[in-house]
Amino acid sequence: MPRALFEKTGSAVYISHLDLMRLFQRAFKRAGLPLTHTQGFNPRPSVSIALPLSLGVESGCELLDFDLETDGFSFDEIRDRLNAALVAGVRVLSVYDGGRKIKELAYLDCVVTMEYDAGVPHEAAEQMEALFSRENVVVEKKGKNGVTEQNVIPMIRSLTVAEGEGSLELSARVCCQNPTLNPMLLGAAVNKYLPELAPDFMKCRRVEIYDTKETIFR
Amino acid sequence: MTERKQRILPTVQKPARYTGGEWGEVKKQKEDVRVRVAFCFPDTYEIGMSNLGMRILYGVMNNMEGVWCERVFAPWGDMEQAMRENALPLWALESQEPVKDFDMIAFTIGYEMAYSNILNMLSLAGVPLHAADRKGLKNMVFAGGVCAFNPEPLADFVDFFSLGEGEDITVEIVSLYDRAKAEGWSKEAFLREAAKIPGVYVPSFYRHEYNEDGTLAAIVPLDGAPEKVTKRIVEDLDSAYFPTNMIVPSTEIVHDRANLEVFRGCIRGCRFCQAGFSCRPVRKKSPEVLCRQAVETMTASGNNEITISSLSTSDYRGLPELMDKLLPYCKENKINLSVPSLRADNFSRELMEKLQTGGRKSSLTFAPEAGTQRLRDVINKNLTEAEILTTCANAFSGGWNSVKLYFMLGLPTETDEDVLGIAELVYKVIQTWKEQAVNKKRGLRVHVATAYFVPKPHTPFQWERQITLQEYLRRCHLLKSHFYSKSIEYDYHAPDLSRLEAVFARGDRRLGPVIEQAVKNGARLDGWDEYFDYGKWQDAFRTCGVDEDFYTVRGYGEDEVLPWDTIDVGVSKKFLRLERKRAYEGKVTPDCRHGCAGCGAERLLEEVSCDA
């Protein structure tokens, strides 16, 4: 099954996971690329996206698996046709075959940007790094079964905080499958444990994905 | 630093409604644009994006050189609150720029309960609500849609109305504005010229005078304004603009599918139906054109669902031919074709079978509107009990096991016998199922819904009284107490909304302050249960000293001057009077195919005759 690596940026970050699937199904149609359909009562075009992205989060490393009814198109042609049929903010970077099994995905790199309108507080970066070197940092996580508590520390492989212009950039490598850490929870931890460092605005970007050996996953 | 709007977006529900950027949206270079139009739909994105009329006019305006039309929708409550807290004025989706910077602000209004949204949107945009307070050409507010056929409740706020079908008139209006802006006209001068465009109604050019009893005494045209303004129509639908490159929303909307309009107008003449009369005369599109447009739309949008839209699809003569062409295409391309508004005839039954290949069987839907033949004759709804039961029998023996039946309560001349007639009809449907069903184990579901009759302008019932709210509820309860079977699910519409709808449908200019006050009280998104609060409106009526009963239970005299008398939708008042008389005599008027009943709409046609 061919796979597309794509990015989701700009206002497209507000397209939900389900809506994005439908968006791709339509884009394939517009691009004249016929998708195969699932069998059964209500045949659906076969596309699937690995690791649902939370609303509002940017990403440069999304994966889409799909299946075409014909193999008359080269991978580059598929990419170009799709890009001509996609909305701004969703862009296919490459299309290839022989992608690895999604279940081998293990980690991802993310950057949480925290903006401080009145300037970054003194020693904020150090305090945050210290916070995430504790053994327990427990935050609330909203899931299907209501709100649960989660200790984020065991799911962080590495974490650094750098100071930028009026903002801090928290870069981390975290678990992304069994268990999964939603990177926005790192921000939530800051808000909870270091309320004086709570930023005025926070946003998040998924940068790269890795397998268990921390080699880039494709 | 992330700007304010971008900070708000992650905090609201369904932020994709506010960002634009969908497939098919039109973007232009600001330098190339002379006239910018903010096209506002006075409800949420999900509703507005499902509206075919808006799609058409968006394309019409953007096809004009030098004109850029952008979309604006009413924000949901959480977004409105965030906007107000952050002093963020309402913006248009394409450019993300504030509506107050636009030259023209257009509204399309399909239902009365959107009036609060219109005012609220202007207020969110930071544009003065009153037409009189907007001095220059900038922010010229105009409106169209079915509600423009009685625009008086909005007369204080809207500079002018565009009546009827917008394909041609909108181009004329925007072109005139283009010229006015280039030549630096005053607003007054522009409105004066605009009023010369057939179909443009400028409320400030008319004085409404009242009698002591509150009824209208006279409508006086000022400075040579036309006595009557006649709505516009498109004669040849085949050559009319149709948006085959529709915007494809990136998020879920109410009707997420392409739309094919097969004809306009209606041959039936149900006496309560505003669309049926005000959309006349009848004009059709040819199956070839429809088929071409369907294929173009599907290819350009990537949609996998298409629906036929019209008031009564079975009455489209080209339906068999169109279906012969479309069904194979849809099958091959895995496109879901839905054909609503079918009548209970043989062809439709077969078609329904064909559309149901695979998949679940949807439910059968009937709108008899009244429970007895007598009352159905009064309202000229020609659907007989025999037709309903035969269709049900066929469907039940074909495996269907769900029926929806829609009625109205409070129709003219209705008695308790008519109300109970509904229960009787429902029992006959159940009886038919017992006799015909192939699979009784799955059980039968009969969904019955009753609506509270709202008399509408430009219909034979435009003078009728609405029954009181208490009486409506009594009839609902009476009916309910006669439903014994577990198979029946009975819903009756909450009466408050229909009462308000009745007030505004036949309202006059004295309602302007009421709308304004209600919005001040916090009324908005009245079409949504989450927001509708009748109390806010009742307060507003009280504050403004306006009596709702005057517009509802009072009824209008046949010789009374009506607020919408200035507006000519084609069908003549004389014909409406005659139809009303026939209603009271229990006489039906056969549909137009049995002979033209002389409704008067034909005089709007110059090149062809009414294609009923």
Ligand code: SF4
């Ligand atoms: S002009 Fe005659 S045929 Fe046409 S809609 Fe009116 S009554 Fe029907």
